[in-house]
């Protein structure tokens with residue numbers, strides 16, 4: 001298990017939100033970008049770190065945003081760092097070097113930002129564990145199926161009752177214990193459903209019931225999540241999010257996209273429960 005003995009990250013630093021799970025393609029990078037832009041639009045200073053060496057989706061999203069901002073409309077852009085995996089013959093030295101890179105990036109961004117958003121790869125890499133170890137809040141998007149729930153807990157296949165916490169949950173529990181001992185800090189964990197089907201289905205209903213139960217037994221808060229919407233894929237190419245589109249004028253949002261935007265706002269509210277309703281209402285006019 002990863003032991004984070006580092007004391008360089010001071011307790012009074014920026015709030016760190018890590019987007020992770022060990023399964024690929026559940027929406028970590030997309031959701032991370034929407035939350036980063038939401039916080040920017042609320043007036044916070046936001047730094048972002050991409051730990052996904054292989055795909056670098058968040059990095060590409062921000063590159064697309066810079067291009068759009070240069071050619072179309074000026075958009076708020078987070079201070080971004082993309083950390084690449086270290087290649088080393090010695091595994092121990094490779095891990096130390098990766099840990100140092102993450103610490104350096106956090107230390108740099110925390111100087112000038114209120115929030116740091118960390119996007120992790122969809123696999124169990126050391127870099128991902130290091131990223132999780134610095135979280136004040138962990139956000140785990142999951143797709144709406146029992147395959148994704150398996151990441152959180154092992155189930156009795158017939159009864160659909162959880163038997164024991166699975167590997168990702170155990171990692172979070174270990175990190176929570178470490179943080180509590182080291183900093184006397186409780187790490188918040190929010191699980192959100194992503195790509196929810198719009199129509200009722202038995203599976204959708206069952207997943208909802210099980211997740212509700214799991215949130216109590218495994219210790220996470222459940223966010224209401226995002227529906228399945230093509231607009232998420234379209235906006236990536238422009239580097240924009242739903243929070244960048246004006247609700248009036250020629251780019252007027254469709255009813256479906258207004259609903260999607262509400263889902264994004266709702267998620268940000270769930271992640272930041274301490275923020276006042278007045279602060280959150282600023283997102284309405286973004």
Ligand SMILES: Nc1ncnc2c1ncn2[C@@H]1O[C@H](COP(=O)(O)OP(=O)(O)OP(=O)(O)O)[C@@H](O)[C@H]1O
Nearest residue numbers: 024025026027028029030122195227228229232233
């Ligand atoms: N709510 C949604 N509706 C429709 N498409 C979505 C939604 N959320 C994400 N997607 C799409 O799903 C794909 C995977 O999303 P994304 O890259 O954010 O996942 P990820 O968890 O970061 O993946 P990886 O584990 O590979 O890093 C992308 O094409 C993205 O546009």
Ligand SMILES: [Mg+2]
Nearest residue numbers: 028029052057
């Ligand atoms: Mg990703």
